[in-house]
Amino acid sequence: MNKIEIRTVNVIQYVQPLREGGSMPAIVAADDGFLYVLKFRGAGQGKKALIAEFIGGEIARALGLKVPELVFMNLDDSFSKTEPDEEIQDLLKFSVGLNLGLHFLSEAITYDPLVGDVDSLLASKIVLLDSLISNIDRTVKNTNLLNWKNELWIIDNGASFYFHHNWKTWENHLTRTFPLIKDHVLLEKAKDLQTAATEITAVLNTEIITEIVANIPEDWLESEVDEMPTTEMRQAYVAFVNSRLSKIEELVKEAENAR
Template sequence: MLRQVTAIRYVTPLREGGSLPGVVEADDLGTYVAKFRGAGQGPKALVAEVICGELARRLELRVPPLVVLDIDPVIGRAEPDQEVQELLRNSGGANLGMDFLPGALGFDPVAHPVDPMLASRVLWFDAYVENVDRSWRNPNLLVWHRELWLIDHGASLYFHHNWPRAAAAVHRAYRGEDHVLAPHASRLAEADAELAPRVTPELLTEVLALVPEEWLTAADFDSADVAREAYLAHLSARVARTADWLPQGNAA
């Protein structure tokens, strides 16, 4: 399971995200960016954050550590923003926390050159999980200690918003031309040869086991086991057909 902590203070909202994430302090003395289950995207965004974040980590891409963040809505009583108060009231219980990286800079493709192999590995990963939220307008990449860190995967795995049609999405091509790293991703074939064999059913099962059961059963499934089987079947089928969805050559 993901490590569990309890939020003890709501610090500030982050207005950049559409789901209104916020910075909170927790009982382990850590500071986290909280993604709330009561936000408009609901628990499926948190499911996507865990699956994609923990899978990326196992593929040796940098993602800030994730925790299950228990929230008592009482921590929002002193917050003057009515929208934040309502969000916290609707988010009691298990939420997602991402380790806050102090001093991290937003990625700038001009100021922060990226190695072609790293760019190709990130683009391969985003194509696999169908991450539509890594454009030059909103890279969702940070630079911390001169390294590239991946954040915000809640918009990925959008097949799970329509399970009856999920099978058709296994082969869906990924449009990489808008990806912020596309101009540098000149080694996609090498990235595919490296990463695809590593995404095994065993690895996916390990990652899926980290998703809290209550998030998996919040919408479409009666049990977490059935939900995990559905995600495992889809993600296993997709990684077996990289030729169908991976952009060819340099995605730019």
């Protein structure tokens, strides 16, 4: 297995805000010479959205799906001091420290389900990915998919793993499936779910999941409101994905029935 290596870069320029959705990410330049879409720790869903984005993105990558490179991004306090927009100024101020960046795909266009052509097996893998990570936000209204260089790329997994917003009840989710898959933008095209399940279980295992979760920055897990130790949080993420993997045949049937 290839070891997961996540680079850390420094933000050197705030280029422009992306005023789509509530979290207001931004295009920024980093000291490695590349542009990134920066997801802020100080945004609405905070660090938990970054955790979901990170785990979901790296699981997708492990499955061979196209995901922009994810990097940890250091943001210092100098940017908030020179930003004239008060809303952005506050966001920058509350996001000093380690954030999450996605490599910016220049000239990529949002996937349009009315005209987009997607291979059935690829659609099936993405549908099952979102069942595995409980992603409620890949719908017709918000596809969170990009077409770039004639390939389909996965972005924005921050609404996944929603159980972590209430750690007291997280274990209740271990026995559940994912009925909300009925709203998935690619469900109609996902006609090879059984083959996709076979390929997913052939490559995704506890070792890979554990390594992905081990790469979550410790301070993303730390919270003034969550009493659960961070070691137990990491174990919970692994246990949750494993529980979904063990029920993948149920997830296949659930998606087939919804389709």
